[in-house]
Amino acid sequence: MNSLYVGGVGLSAPGLSGAGGGGAAADTGAQALPPALRRRASPLSLLVCDALAQAAAEAGADLAAIPVLLGSAYGEIGTAVEMMRSFGDGAGLPSPIRFHNSVHNTPVAYASIGRGNRGFSTALAAGPETVAMALVEAAALLAERGGDALVVFADEPLPEPFAPARPWVAAAAALHLATAPLASPRARLGVPRRGSAAAAALAPALEAHPCAGAFALVEAVRRGRSGPVSIGPPPDGWVVEVEAGAS
Amino acid sequence: MPGSGPPISIPIMAVSVGNALGGCTADVVAALEAGRSGLRPCALDVPREMVCGAFAGEPAPLPAALASHDSRVSRIAAQVLAGVSRELERAVRRWGPERVALVVGTSTGGVAESERAHAAHRRTGRLPARFDFDRQHAFHGLLDVVRALTGARGPAYVVSAACASSGKVLGSARRLIAGGVADAVVAGGVDTLCQTTLRGFSSLEALSRTACRPFSAARDGTSIGEGAAFLLLEREGEAPVRLLGVGETSDAHHMTQPDPEGRGAARAMREALEQGGVAPEEVDHVNAHGTATPANDAAESSAIVGLLGTSPLVSSTKGYTGHLLGAAGATEAVFAALALERGFVPASLGAEPLDPAVRANVAVRARSGRLRTALSNSFAFGGVNVSVLLGAAP
Numbered sequence: 211m212n213s214l215y216v217g218g219v220g221l222s223a224p225g226l227s228g229a230g231g232g233g234a235a236a237d238t239g240a241q242a243l244p245p246a247l248r249r250r251a252s253p254l255s256l257l258v259c260d261a262l263a264q265a266a267a268e269a270g271a272d273l274a275a276i277p278v279l280l281g282s283a284y285g286e287i288g289t290a291v292e293m294m295r296s297f298g299d300g301a302g303l304p305s306p307i308r309f310h311n312s313v314h315n316t317p318v319a320y321a322s323i324g325r326g327n328r329g330f331s332t333a334l335a336a337g338p339e340t341v342a343m344a345l346v347e348a349a350a351l352l353a354e355r356g357g358d359a360l361v362v363f364a365d366e367p368l369p370e371p372f373a374p375a376r377p378w379v380a381a382a383a384a385l386h387l388a389t390a391p392l393a394s395p396r397a398r399l400g401v402p403r404r405g406s407a408a409a410a411a412l413a414p415a416l417e418a419h420p421c422a423g424a425f426a427l428v429e430a431v432r433r434g435r436s437g438p439v440s441i442g443p444p445p446d447g448w449v450v451e452v453e454a455g456a457s
Numbered sequence: 458m459p460g461s462g463p464p465i466s467i468p469i470m471a472v473s474v475g476n477a478l479g480g481c482t483a484d485v486v487a488a489l490e491a492g493r494s495g496l497r498p499c500a501l502d503v504p505r506e507m508v509c510g511a512f513a514g515e516p517a518p519l520p521a522a523l524a525s526h527d528s529r530v531s532r533i534a535a536q537v538l539a540g541v542s543r544e545l546e547r548a549v550r551r552w553g554p555e556r557v558a559l560v561v562g563t564s565t566g567g568v569a570e571s572e573r574a575h576a577a578h579r580r581t582g583r584l585p586a587r588f589d590f591d592r593q594h595a596f597h598g599l600l601d602v603v604r605a606l607t608g609a610r611g612p613a614y615v616v617s618a619a620c621a622s623s624g625k626v627l628g629s630a631r632r633l634i635a636g637g638v639a640d641a642v643v644a645g646g647v648d649t650l651c652q653t654t655l656r657g658f659s660s661l662e663a664l665s666r667t668a669c670r671p672f673s674a675a676r677d678g679t680s681i682g683e684g685a686a687f688l689l690l691e692r693e694g695e696a697p698v699r700l701l702g703v704g705e706t707s708d709a710h711h712m713t714q715p716d717p718e719g720r721g722a723a724r725a726m727r728e729a730l731e732q733g734g735v736a737p738e739e740v741d742h743v744n745a746h747g748t749a750t751p752a753n754d755a756a757e758s759s760a761i762v763g764l765l766g767t768s769p770l771v772s773s774t775k776g777y778t779g780h781l782l783g784a785a786g787a788t789e790a791v792f793a794a795l796a797l798e799r800g801f802v803p804a805s806l807g808a809e810p811l812d813p814a815v816r817a818n819v820a821v822r823a824r825s826g827r828l829r830t831a832l833s834n835s836f837a838f839g840g841v842n843v844s845v846l847l848g849a850a851p
Contacts, residue, residue, distance in 0.1 A: 250712075284595060285617065290568060290653065294575040297652050301504040309657035310712045310838050313564060314596075314617035319839025322707040328721060330705050331841065332625055336614040337597025343614035350632035371578045372571065372590045 214349060214387045215395040217358065218268025219428045220261035223381035226413050242273075243324040250307055251320045252289050253380060254282075258317035258364045259324065261384035265360055268396075269386035277330035277351060277359040278318050281344025283337050283420035284365055285314035291369045317364065330355075338443030341423040342402045345441070345450065348387055349401050358388035363424035378419035383428045397431045400451035407438035407449045427452070464734035465635050466848070468696035469688050470548065473540025474791045475533065476684025476778045477510030482540055484513065486795060489803045492823060494777050496668040496680050503655050506666045510682025510779030511650060523602055526592040528567040529683075531602040534647040537685035538606055541643070544689050548641040549608050552691070557609035558639035559600065560630055562616045562623025562646035564783030567594040569651035599647070611639045617783065620746075622646055623686070624786025624835035624843035628703035630690050645687030646787035654681055654782060661713060663750055669780070670807030671747035671773030672754050672819045679748040682779025686787035688794075698794040701735060701830065701846040704728030708840030715753055719760030721842045722746075726764050726832055729846035735830055737765045740846075742802050742831040743817075744793040747773020748780055749807075757834065758817040769832075770820040776806030786835040790845045793831040797849040800827050 242259035243251060251259070258280065266273045289312045293304040310316070315333035322331055330351070336343035341363055348361040364382035368374055387399070410426035412419075419425065423441030427450060430439050434454040441448050475481055477495025478488035488495065499509040516532035518524075523531070549557050570593040574584050592598040596615040604613055612633065616625045623646020630642035648654075658664050658681060665678035690700060704725035708716040715722070730737060743765070745757055754773075761771060774792050781788050796802055804823040811819055833845045 283597065291571075291575070293653055293657070294572055297572065297576070297656065298579055300502065303504065303656050303660040304653075306657075306660045306713070309653075309660055312653065312657070313619040313838050315619060315837070315839050315841060316712075319707075319712060319841070322709045322840060323711070326709045328707050328709045328724070331618075331707055331839075332616060332629075332705070333618050334614045334616050335596040336600060337591070337595060339597075339614070343612060346612045346638060347614065347629060347632070350629070350636040350638055353636040354632045368590070371575070371584055372594075374590075 214352065214389065214399045215392050216397040216399060216431055217386040217388055217392050217395060218265040219396065219431050220264030220384035221428055222257040222260040226379065226415060243320060247320055247324050252286055252311040252316055254286055254364055254366050255317040255320040257380055257382040258362050259321050261382040262321055262360055262362050265384035265386045271358060271386050273325040274327050275329060278321055279344055279348050279359060279361045280318045280333040281340045281363045282365050283335055283340045284368060285335065286312050286316050288366050288369050338420065339448065341421050341441040342448035345402045352387060352389045356389050358386060361385050361387060363421035365420045376418035379415040381416060381419060383421065383424040397455060398453040402441065402448045402450050405449040406446045407440040409440050409444050467631060467634055467690050467700040468694040469698050469700060469794055470691050470694050470696050471541040471544035471689040472791045472794055473537050474686040474788055475537040476781060476788060477513055477682050478777055480513045480536060489777060490801065492804050492806065494668055494806055496779055501650060501655060505659055507664050508668050508680050509650055510680065512683050519602065523605060525589055526598050526602050528570045528593045529649045530567045530647055531599055533649060533685045534599060534603060535606055538603065538687055541687050541689050545607055545643065548689060548691055552640040554608055554610040556611055556640040558611035558633050558642045559603055559607065559609050559613040560616060560626040560642060560644045561600060561603055562626045562783050562786060563596060563599060564617060564619050564622055564648050565651055565653055566596045566599055568653050569649050570594050572652045607643055609643060618841045619837035619839065620782050620785055621835045621837035621841040621843045622783040622786060624845055625705060626787065627700060627790060627845050628705050628843065631700060631703055634690065634692055641691045643687060643689055645685060646784040647685035648781060648783040649683040650681060665749065668807060669749035669775055671749040671775055671805055672808045672812060672815045674810045674812040676749040676751065676754065679750055679775065680779040682781050684778060684781050684784050684788060686784060686791045688787065688791060697798045697850050699848050701848045702729035702732030704844040706842045710840050713838055715756040715836060717756055719756035721840060722757055722760035722834060722836060723764045725842040725844040729832060729844045733846045735846060740765050740769045740830050740832055741828040742796055743769050743771045744789045744831065744833040745771050745773045746834045746836045747775055749775060755814055758815040761817045767816060767818045769818060770802045770824055771817045772803050772805040772820045774803060786843060790833045793833040793847050797828050797831055797847055801825055
């Protein structure tokens with residue numbers, strides 16, 4: 211597999227600003243989904259659609275036709291735990307919307323339905339290696355099919371009673387990737403490899419985020435920085451080489 | 458065309474499957490050939506009458522070194538994985554552990570463990586002392602177990618796209634080998650019965666009270682099951698069945714309802730055929746998604762007939778195992794591989810009387826004879842479609 215070209219990035223982390231934060235507001239998803247879908251969509255789906263829309267707009271990509279990949283360690287965990295609460299009553303049934311919103315691929319399903327995209331989509335997870343494995347799958351997909359793809363990384367907080375000692379906030383980051391040189395690429399990425407690199411400084415609420423490496427990667431691309439970026443897990447996980455603006 | 462170029466043919470060096478029909482491949486095959494269903498009244502605490510395909514027997518505990526990862530989903534995965542262990546050890550020796558990848562499909566992972574922990578928390582205000590969310594619920598907990606048991610050290614991830622999850626792992630496996638990322642891939646799927654899916658499908662009014670009857674005029678919903686299946690794919694090797702193509706599309710129609718005309722399903726099948734360089738008339742068998750919901754079976758039949766005509770023998774095996782959700786794709790790909798290898802198409806249990814609106818050539822009785830190629834379909838929430846094309850060795 212060869213290196214990939216970044217045509218655009220997206221970031222949706224409501225309430226955060228600064229390194230690795232910023233982007234997105236109260237109307238998260240407003241530009242990405244029609245109102246009827248937006249009312250039904252899960253909070254994670256809104257973040258994902260928002261980040262995807264940003265990356266696609268920056269790259270001039272068509273959200274109705276481009277392959278979309280989601281990497282998320284825990285997926286729709288908020289909805290899944292909310293469903294468990296409804297089981298407290300022995301006769302309890304979840305709402306149908308909550309049930310179908312609980313599957314891991316929910317965010318990319320809304321992205322597909324919202325934009326009429328009848329092509330490829332997938333959703334995967336690999337715990338602390340989620341960012342690296344999503345990039346591996348994206349690189350393999352692009353080697354297989356050529357063209358371009360959007361890969362989005364997202365997780366929301368683990369709800370009580372499962373919240374970890376070091377919590378994180380809901381946030382999503384997206385990259386538009388292409389196999390061929392672009393007219394004005396933001397950066398060129400190497401294929402993920404095992405190795406180590408200095409961890410990027412992120413907003414404290416993102417430091418323990420399962421997709422922290424994706425926020426570091428987007429930050430490096432946005433700031434035009436070249437060099438190796440650790441995409442997790444620290445200290446000896448996976449690394450991507452970034453070459454700013456390379457065509 | 459996605460995945461175009463010279464056809465890539467990947468040998469399937471070993472398969473293993475376990476579910477309500479049996480805890481190992483031999484028992485599952487015997488039940489399929491005998492036309493024996495594994496569906497029984499559901500023993501879980503659920504709010505309405507239903508049948509389920511519970512895993513045959515009690516899956517064995519994990520090895521002591523993995524005890525902190527204990528979950529039903531990992532136990533079932535471990536038991537079924539043992540069925541490919543000999544060939545896998547050979548593959549790891551041949552290619553090296555760093556060149557062997559893992560791609561596992563699941564829809565709910567270890568959610569059943571969290572459901573029990575959450576119920577305990579409601580009663581006592583505390584989670585059980587031994588409960589570990591990351592090891593027993595999260596998808597990477599399952600991945601840890603599979604990685605430890607296989608010795609593989611290449612890329613490893615879970616694909617979770619609801620009921621298409623473990624059909625899509627074969628698309629990932631094909632890409633990883635074709636792209637030079639791995640020389641061998643352990644691809645499979647696993648899911649367990651849990652409150653989330655049993656109550657969730659109840660809320661959608663998608664469950665039958667009796668064993669599901671795909672393609673029948675009397676069908677009234679699906680039945681849920683649990684199980685696992687694994688396939689070992691390698692860059693080179695002699696095998697009775699090969700992976701020829703994997704079509705992956707979306708309906709872009711509705712979160713739970715299929716496109717009524719099955720257009721996304723048809724495009725997935727066509728994409729698989731194009732990848733494999735196989736003409737529609739060369740397809741002899743389709744293991745259908747065939748959930749026995751009125752909407753799915755009608756749409757899928759339209760898609761099959763529109764693309765392939767009425768020659769291929771079409772079976773749904775959900776009347777034997779129930780709908781295995783995230784394990785369905787890999788399980789039914791294994792069933793299709795066994796059909797090619799053994800020249801045996803299982804009867805589509807419960808299909809008679811056939812729905813007259815279903816024009817596909819449903820195998821109401823088991824059939825024997827040489828089969829050239831087979832498709833295995835899986836469709837999912839969000840309108841995700843996958844179709845896996847397999848071919849018998851000449």
